[in-house]
Amino acid sequence: MSENTLDIFKEIFKTQKEYQGEIVEKHINKLRELDEYLPPIQSFFIVTNTTTQLYEFVSKNFEYALGLDIEKMETIGASYWFSNHHPEDLPIWMSAIEDLMLFTMTKVPLEDRSKLTYTWNFRVKNAQGEYLNLYEHQSPTFFDETGKPIIGVAHCSIVGNGEPRPIIGVIKKLNDKNEYETIYYKNYSQKLLNISLSNRELDVIRLIALNNTTKQIADKLFLSHHTISTHRKNILRKLNLSSVVELVNYSLLNQLL
Template sequence: MKKNNLDLFTEIFDTHKEYCGTVVETHVQKLKELDAYLPRMQSFFIVTNTSTKMYPFVSKNFEYTLGLDRKKMAKLGATYWFSHFHPDDLPIWMRVLEDLMLFTMTEISKKDRPKLCYSWNFRIKNKNGEYLNTFEHLTPVFFDDSGKPIIGVAHLCIVGGGEQRPIIATVKKLNDKNEYETLFYKNYSQKLLSVSLTNREKDVVRLLALNKTSAEIAKKLFISTHTVNVHRKNILGKLNFDSTIQLVQYCLVNQLF
C-alpha cells in the first residue's frame, strides 16, 4: 500500500507538470511525510474547480478505492460527487466551506494564501452503497481577481468504516521552514476533547505524532525547546496520553495532521 501511495503522489505531477517546482510540491511532500506514520489507508487525488463545479483531474485510485466511475466524475462533476455524500454530512460540509472561505478572505493576506492547506472530513458512499470516512487535504493553486481560491489539488484518504465522526475543519499555513502552523480549527459537533488544545498545542501534537524531537519541533515552529517541552507537558495533562501511538490515533480521528 505504501508503494502505491507514493506512486499516487507522482501521478498528479505526471498529469499536471505545471505544479512541479511550485508550493504544491511542498504540500505534497508533507503528505508523503504523513504517509510514513499513518495506518494503511486508501488515497486518491482530485483537482477541483469551484467556479465550474467540475474536476479536471481524478486519479486512478478513485475507482480502485471507491469503485465509482471516473468518467461520470469528469463529465458530471459536483452533481455526481455530491450525490455520494452522506445526507447528514453534506449540509455541514457546505457550512465548513463557507466558514473557511470567510476566514481566508478576511484573515489571510493574498500573498500567504498559496501557502494554505485546508482539511475536513465527511462520509462518502462507495459502489456497494457503504459509507466510508474520508479525510480531505486541499491546496489552492489558482485564485480569482479578489484572491478567492478557485482551483485546488485535493488529496483524499479513506480511513475506517462509516461510523459517525465529528466533522472538523482546519486551516494550516506553511511557515518559512515548510512546516504547518494551525490558523483555524473548528469542531462542528462540539463533543471533542481537542477543543481544549490551543492552535500551537495542536501543531506540537501533530509533530510529536510524526516522531519529531522537541529540538526538531522548536526549529520548525520558531520557538524554544523549553517552550516545546512546556507544551508537551500541558498536552499530556489535557489528553492523558503517554505514547506516540496514542497521539497518532488521536491526530487521525481528530484531523490534526
C-alpha cells in the same frame, strides 16, 4: 506501502506538470509525511474547480478506493460527487467550507493564501452503497480576482469505516521552514470536544505524532526547546494521555495530521 504511494504522487505530477516548481509542489510533497498513517492504496488525488463544478483530474486509485466512476466525476462533476456524500454530513461540511473561505478572505493576507492547506472530513458512499470516512487535504492552485481559491488539488484518504465522526475544518499555513502552522481549527460536531487546545498545541501534537523530536519541533516552529517541552507536558495533561501511541490515535481521530 511506499510503492502504491509513489504511484499516486508520480501520477499527479505527470498529469499536472504545471505544479512542478510551484508552492503547490511543496504542499503535495508534505503529504508524503502521512504515508505511515494514511493508507496509500485507499488514497487518491482530485483537482477541483469550484467555478465549473467539475473535477479536472481524478487519479486512477479513485475507482480502486471507492468503485465510483472517474468519467462521471470529470463530466458531471460536483452533483455526482455530492450525491455520494452522506446526507447528514453534506450540510455540515458545506457550512465548514463557508467558514474556511470566510476566514481566508478576511483574516489571511493575499500574499499568504497560496501557503494555505485546508483539511476536512466527511462520509462518502462507495459503489457497494457503504459509507466510508474520507479525510481530505486540499491546497489551492488558482485564485479569482478577489483572491478566493477556486481551483485546488485534493489528496483524499479513506480512514476507517462509516462510523459517525465529528466533522472538523482546519487551515494550516506553511512557514519559512516549510512546516505547517495551524491558524484555524473548528469541530463542527454537536458534541464538541470539551478540551481547549491552542493552535500552537495542535501543531506540536501533529509534529509529535509524525515522530519529530522536541529539538526538531522547536526548530520547525521557531520556538525554544523549553517551550516545546512545556507544550508536551500540557498537551498530555489536557488530553489525559500517557504515551505517543495514544497521541497518534488522537491525532488521527481529530484530523491533526
